[in-house]
Amino acid sequence: MASYDAVVIGAGHNSLVCAAYLARAGRKVLVVERRERIGGAAVTEEVFPGFRFSVFSYVVSLLRPEIIRELELPRHGLHILPLESTFTPLPDGNYLAQWNDHDQNRRELARHSPRDAEAYDEFGLMLHQMARAVKPLLAMAPPDPTSLSFGELMGMKRLGEHFRGLGAKRFSMLTKLLTMSSADFLDEWFESEPLKATKSASGIIGTLLGPRSPGTAYVLLHHYMGELDGVFRAWGFAKGGNGSVTAAIAGAAQAAGAEIRTSASVAQVLVQHGRARGVVLDDGEEIGAKLVVSGADPRRTFLGLVGEQHLPGPFVDSIRRFRFRGSSAKVNLALGELPDFAALPGRGPHLRGAVSISPSVDYLERAYDEAKYGEYSKRPYMDIVIPSLLDPQMAPPGKHVMSIFVQYAPYQLNGGWTDARREAFGDTVVDTLAQYAPNLKNAILHRQVVTPADIERIVGLSEGNIFQGELSLQQMFFLRPVPAWAKYRTPVSALWQCGAGTHPGGGVMGASGRNAAMQILGRS
Amino acid sequence: MASSYELSHEREYHAIRSAAALLDVSPLYKYRVRGKDAARLLHLVVTRSVEDMKVGQVGYTPWCDAAGKVLDDGTIARLGEREFRMTAAEPNLRWLEDNAVGLDVSVEDVSDSLAALAVQGPASRIILEEIELKYFRIADTTFRGIPVQVSRTGYTGDLGFELWVRKERALDLWDALIEAGTPYGIVPAGMLALDVARIEAGLMLIDVDYVPARKALIASQTSSPFELDLAWTVNLQKERFVGREALAAEAASGPQWQFVGVEIEWQSLERLYAEVGLATRLPATAWRTSVPIYSGGEQAGYATSGGWSPLLKKYVALAHLQSKWAAPGTRLEIEITVEHRRKRAGARVVKKPFFDPERKRG
Numbered sequence: 001m002a003s004y005d006a007v008v009i010g011a012g013h014n015s016l017v018c019a020a021y022l023a024r025a026g027r028k029v030l031v032v033e034r035r036e037r038i039g040g041a042a043v044t045e046e047v048f049p050g051f052r053f054s055v056f057s058y059v060v061s062l063l064r065p066e067i068i069r070e071l072e073l074p075r076h077g078l079h080i081l082p083l084e085s086t087f088t089p090l091p092d093g094n095y096l097a098q099w100n101d102h103d104q105n106r107r108e109l110a111r112h113s114p115r116d117a118e119a120y121d122e123f124g125l126m127l128h129q130m131a132r133a134v135k136p137l138l139a140m141a142p143p144d145p146t147s148l149s150f151g152e153l154m155g156m157k158r159l160g161e162h163f164r165g166l167g168a169k170r171f172s173m174l175t176k177l178l179t180m181s182s183a184d185f186l187d188e189w190f191e192s193e194p195l196k197a198t199k200s201a202s203g204i205i206g207t208l209l210g211p212r213s214p215g216t217a218y219v220l221l222h223h224y225m226g227e228l229d230g231v232f233r234a235w236g237f238a239k240g241g242n243g244s245v246t247a248a249i250a251g252a253a254q255a256a257g258a259e260i261r262t263s264a265s266v267a268q269v270l271v272q273h274g275r276a277r278g279v280v281l282d283d284g285e286e287i288g289a290k291l292v293v294s295g296a297d298p299r300r301t302f303l304g305l306v307g308e309q310h311l312p313g314p315f316v317d318s319i320r321r322f323r324f325r326g327s328s329a330k331v332n333l334a335l336g337e338l339p340d341f342a343a344l345p346g347r348g349p350h351l352r353g354a355v356s357i358s359p360s361v362d363y364l365e366r367a368y369d370e371a372k373y374g375e376y377s378k379r380p381y382m383d384i385v386i387p388s389l390l391d392p393q394m395a396p397p398g399k400h401v402m403s404i405f406v407q408y409a410p411y412q413l414n415g416g417w418t419d420a421r422r423e424a425f426g427d428t429v430v431d432t433l434a435q436y437a438p439n440l441k442n443a444i445l446h447r448q449v450v451t452p453a454d455i456e457r458i459v460g461l462s463e464g465n466i467f468q469g470e471l472s473l474q475q476m477f478f479l480r481p482v483p484a485w486a487k488y489r490t491p492v493s494a495l496w497q498c499g500a501g502t503h504p505g506g507g508v509m510g511a512s513g514r515n516a517a518m519q520i521l522g523r524s
Numbered sequence: 525m526a527s528s529y530e531l532s533h534e535r536e537y538h539a540i541r542s543a544a545a546l547l548d549v550s551p552l553y554k555y556r557v558r559g560k561d562a563a564r565l566l567h568l569v570v571t572r573s574v575e576d577m578k579v580g581q582v583g584y585t586p587w588c589d590a591a592g593k594v595l596d597d598g599t600i601a602r603l604g605e606r607e608f609r610m611t612a613a614e615p616n617l618r619w620l621e622d623n624a625v626g627l628d629v630s631v632e633d634v635s636d637s638l639a640a641l642a643v644q645g646p647a648s649r650i651i652l653e654e655i656e657l658k659y660f661r662i663a664d665t666t667f668r669g670i671p672v673q674v675s676r677t678g679y680t681g682d683l684g685f686e687l688w689v690r691k692e693r694a695l696d697l698w699d700a701l702i703e704a705g706t707p708y709g710i711v712p713a714g715m716l717a718l719d720v721a722r723i724e725a726g727l728m729l730i731d732v733d734y735v736p737a738r739k740a741l742i743a744s745q746t747s748s749p750f751e752l753d754l755a756w757t758v759n760l761q762k763e764r765f766v767g768r769e770a771l772a773a774e775a776a777s778g779p780q781w782q783f784v785g786v787e788i789e790w791q792s793l794e795r796l797y798a799e800v801g802l803a804t805r806l807p808a809t810a811w812r813t814s815v816p817i818y819s820g821g822e823q824a825g826y827a828t829s830g831g832w833s834p835l836l837k838k839y840v841a842l843a844h845l846q847s848k849w850a851a852p853g854t855r856l857e858i859e860i861t862v863e864h865r866r867k868r869a870g871a872r873v874v875k876k877p878f879f880d881p882e883r884k885r886g
Contacts, residue, residue: 065837069790074836081538082834101531132803239542352535390535390709392543392647397707 004030006520007279007289008498009266009305010460012040013063015295016249016260017513018498018520020071022293023256025521030287031258032279034265034460037243038250040295041459041466042508044243048446050396051334054241055450056459057466058330058385058403059083061226061235062507063245064138067514076251079239081390085353087344088198089436095343096194097350112192123189126173131225133166133174138225138504138511141487141519142478177217178473181210183361185217197358201381206466206506208325208410210368211361215473222471222507235354239391245508269294269301269495271310276495279305291494293516297461297468298322298481298501306492315491318482322501323475326452326464327371329409331429333402334395334446338386339437352389357382357432371408376425379432381407399445404429411452411463422449467506468499477503488516496520525551526714533716533809534834540680540721541835543709544645546701547718549679549686550694552598553612554638555620559629562606568765569623570600571749571758577602582660582675585757586749587619592770593737593746595619596730597754599677601662609634609688613730614738623766639694643701644684644721646883647708651701652685659885668700679718681725683883719810723842724833726785726876728752732812733783733828733842750779751844753876782850785876786817786827788839788858792870800863806832806839817843818857818868824849827858833878840878841871849873 008019011033023029037043041056060080068078084100096112099105110117143155163171176185182203186196202223203216210216226235238245250260265282269292278288294301302311302319311319338347341355358364358381367377383405388395395401406429413421426449434440452464461468469475478486480503488496498516500506525548528536539545557566567574572585579602586597598611610616620631643651655674657663662675670693678684689697702710722729730736734752735745748771749758759765760772790804797804810831817825830841841858849856852875857868 068837074838079542079835081542082534084532084535100534104531128803349530390538390542392707392709 003288004028005289006030006291006293007032007287008293008295009269009279009301010034010040010295010499011038011246011250011260011262012295012499013042013246013249013508013510014498014500014513014516015040015293016246016253017067017071017510018293018295018517019258020249020253020256021514021517022520023253023258025517029253029258030289031253031260032264032266032281032287033260033262035458036263038260038262039243039246041455041461042242042246044241047332047448048334051399051401051446052241052394053332053401053448054238054243054387054403055332055448056330056455057242057508058237058387058405059235060238060242060245060508062223062509064509064511064514066139067510071249071252073248073252076248076255077240077244078248079244080236081239083235083237083353083385085350086198086356087341087350087353088194088356088358089341089343090194090359091435093343095341096192096198097344098198109192109195112195113190116190116192116195119189127221127224129170130174130177130221133170134221134225136162137477138509139515141515142480142503144478144484144486146484177221179214180217181212181214182216182220183211183365185220193360194358197361197364198356200361201356201358201364201383204364204368204381204407205383205405206328207470207472208327208371208408209472210365210372212365213368218473218476219471222505237385237387237390241387241394242508249510266305268307269305269492271306271492271495274310275493291496291520293496293498293520295499295513297324297465297499298497299324299462300460301497301499301501302490306495311491315482315485322481323470323472324411324463324465325470326411326455326461326466327408328464328466329406329425329452330450331404331406331426332448332450333404333444335400335402335443336445337439337443338389338400339402339433339443340439341437343436351386353385355382355384357384357436367408371410374410374412374414376409376413376428377407378428380409380429382429382433384433404433409451411456411465417451417453422451422454425449425451468501469505471505476505480505488512488519525549525718528714528716529712533714533720536711536713536717537720537834539709539711539713540645540682540717542646543711544643544647544651544705545680545713545717546698546705546710547642547644547713548698549642550639552635552640553615554634554640555610555612555617556632556634557608557610557620557629558632559606559627561627561629562608565620565624565627565629565631566600566608566610567762569620571754571765571767571771573759573762574600574608579604580661580663582662582677584660586752586754588749588767588771589737590767590770591737591746592748592767592774593740594734594749594752594754595737597728601675603662603673614736637691639689639691639697640686641689641694641697641701642678642684642686643705643710644678644680644682646683647705647710648684651705651708651710655685657685667697668704670697670700672697679725679727680721681727681877681879681884682721682881716809719812719829720831720833723810723829723831723840724835724877724879726842726878728783728842729812729829747781747783747844748774748779750774751781751783753783778847780847781825781844782847784843784845784850784852785874785878786830786841786843786856786858786871787874787878788830788841788860789870789872790839793839793860796860796862796867796869802863815841816859817845817871818859819849819854824856836878838878842876845873
């Protein structure tokens with residue numbers, strides 16, 4: 001039986017980050033991946049000949065800068081291209097664009113509301129401050145507020161000091177962000193409907209909540225914490241698709257000596273006398289290790305790979321209650337020509353950024369209403385990018401790939417997801433978008449529809465939740481995934497978690513993987 | 525040369541590194557040197573060897589005054605046994621003519637009649653119809669019916685080409701390149717984008733990274749090729765060339781200064797900004813000012829240009845350091861202004877170029 005210091009389950013970005021740090025610390029590490037390729041939900045696949053897609057996750061921003069630096073990811077091929085604008089076409093033929101250039105942006109916003117154009121800078125400053133307030137928490141193993149141990153109390157004290165240092169004004173703003181709905185929060189700042197809607201959409205991503213549901217303001221902040229080159233809120237594409245993010249991390253891990261095995265599906269974690277001893281693969285092969293780190297989500301890890309018999313009853317209950325409720329789908333299109341938007345015809349710079357189908361807060365809330373009762377949205381929210389415009393190698397010359405992130409497509413669909421429902425859903429998405437870009441249907445060469453059920457089946461994310469569990473407040477920080485087990489440890493000794501189901505959560509951030517490695521290595 | 529063609533140079537920069545950029549490099553000074561003694565003249569004027577250059581070869585070289593101090597730098601392309609083209613950043617006609625006294629050679633300033641467009645970036649070769657041309661070679665060809673000379677040269681440190689064309693066809697060539705390049709993501713790019721790329725490539729810029737000897741007000745402003753990390757371009761085997769004696773003496777004693785790459789340490793930068801409650805600020809464009817570099821209490825030298833590399837995710841600079849502090853790995857401190865106050869951030873001497881992809885030569 002081969003023996004390693006650590007075996008890491010899954011080759012998603014967090015697992016690879018964790019493996020890279022462990023290997024750099026001199027540990028003998030093996031990563032085992034069920035699929036034939038590494039990457040988890042950050043993969044690039046040539047779905048149709050010549051057309052390469054970031055099939056699942058499709059942008060980069062939240063990836064922690066310290067990880068990029070410490071693992072020297074640029075040396076291993078990571079190149080992030082900036083995503084400069086957001087374009088929201090409107091049903092009345094108008095549009096709202098948010099540009100990278102400050103003055104250009106201001107002029108465009110003023111066209112809709114001079115008040116909003118002024119508030120925009122203040123809003124940006126406030127979110128910058130909030131992102132800075134939350135940033136130290138990202139690299140922290142959350143202290144346990146229920147524990148009276150000295151270490152935990154000191155941790156809480158440091159946390160208290162950090163928040164006191166924010167001052168009353170910022171602290172109250174942070175409290176609002178943690179408790180309000182994104183629509184209510186934005187109402188305090190803006191009056192223009194498409195601006196509020198497009199911004200509030202950041203608050204519903206990956207959750208089965210609407211822009212008027214309390215708690216969504218935090219999700220909005222979560223998406224604003226991204227930091228590229230020192231600039232908060234900067235989003236980008238990875239050249240070569242999101243698969244090149246995980247390829248770069250894998251390169252760093254392998255350069256440090258980690259081994260990676262694909263097509264190696266873990267059937268169970270070997271547990272003896274309350275201690276993890278290794279893993280057993282589907283074909284019966286046993287791999288021994290001093291410790292096991294799971295990058296799978298909490299449900300798969302504990303209820304699937306470990307087994308309830310090895311876990312305390314209350315813990316199992318909590319894991320069962322951990323909410324997933326995947327609500328996001330992807331439609332990936334191979335295009336023979338660029339979409340031509342009626343609101344802004346031609347191949348202008350607006351196509352190089354994100355295109356957001358979010359004309360009003362009511363539109364988004366109605367989309368949610370349907371999902372609440374188990375139907376997909378008939379007029380869904382979409383976040384669209386065309387990576388081939390910035391990275392021509394994603395498609396044959398002159399042709400394009402379009403990635404459409406869609407909400408809502410609830411995992412728990414009435415009657416369940418079938419092939420027919422999937423394609424009907426794909427038609428809904430294309431029909432909706434074609435209302436804004438009439439040439440779309442003729443431009444489509446191929447179409448791939450990825451529902452939450454597909455995400456679960458292919459990537460292994462429970463209920464297709466893109467964050468390995470909803471980013472709702474009762475599942476954040478020291479509550480993620482379960483109170484008292486938020487420090488990457490588990491009730492099984494020598495078994496650790498490093499996935500996005502732990503603090504600070506999802507978004508190709510890598511923080512969970514790094515934090516877990518630091519805890520394992522006894523550094524904090 | 526335009527600063528940028530869009531409001532921000534960011535996309536232009538990324539096009540250089542991930543697709544292709546089209547740059548108008550026509551503002552270069554260009555001289556056609558022809559005649560029986562053409563090779564002899566250039567051999568005499570520049571530091572590298574010219575007489576043994578093959579037809580179709582391009583060579584980078586500086587040239588010096590009699591004191592061995594750099595006047596300018598550029599490329600020499602051997603277009604025929606008796607014909608060369610020299611490019612320069614500054615006017616050099618008088619200098620060439622003065623040195624041509626008694627030689628059978630004609631020097632013609634073709635700066636205005638000859639345009640030059642650079643296609644730089646990983647997609648440049650495929651845009652130029654999969655042209656086969658080795659690094660630092662030049663050839664006559666046509667592009668979409670337009671007669672051009674193409675050289676495998678550039679100022680980005682990436683795979684790239686420069687196209688030399690009669691000025692009457694320059695606009696046609698621009699349009700043809702945009703049309704051919706659009707499916708591959710070609711983008712017109714200006715100086716701001718080029719500045720970031722050339723720093724990553726460790727390529728110096730006249731008037732920024734060194735003062736040409738003709739413009740120096742005091743001797744200490746001048747630099748020898750050795751002090752600019754250009755020892756590889758100085759051929760002391762040549763019997764005669766301008767500045768040879770001074771350079772031979774310097775080669776024997778070793779240069780006092782060296783031109784190196786410096787990487788500014790992130791942790792140290794982050795700490796300085798955190799002390800005043802700010803997130804780390806990075807320059808949005810490359811800077812071109814002299815910045816002191818220290819070793820403890822002593823000034824070890826100064827950086828002359830630098831910036832954030834969006835590709836490498838590193839803050840890098842090109843610097844002149846006294847030789848004893850110039851070894852790679854040497855830890856130094858660089859001045860940085862944080863909230864109006866002068867601070868020092870940790871920095872480290874590193875090998876140039878900062879970015880050196882295989883495709884550049886491959």
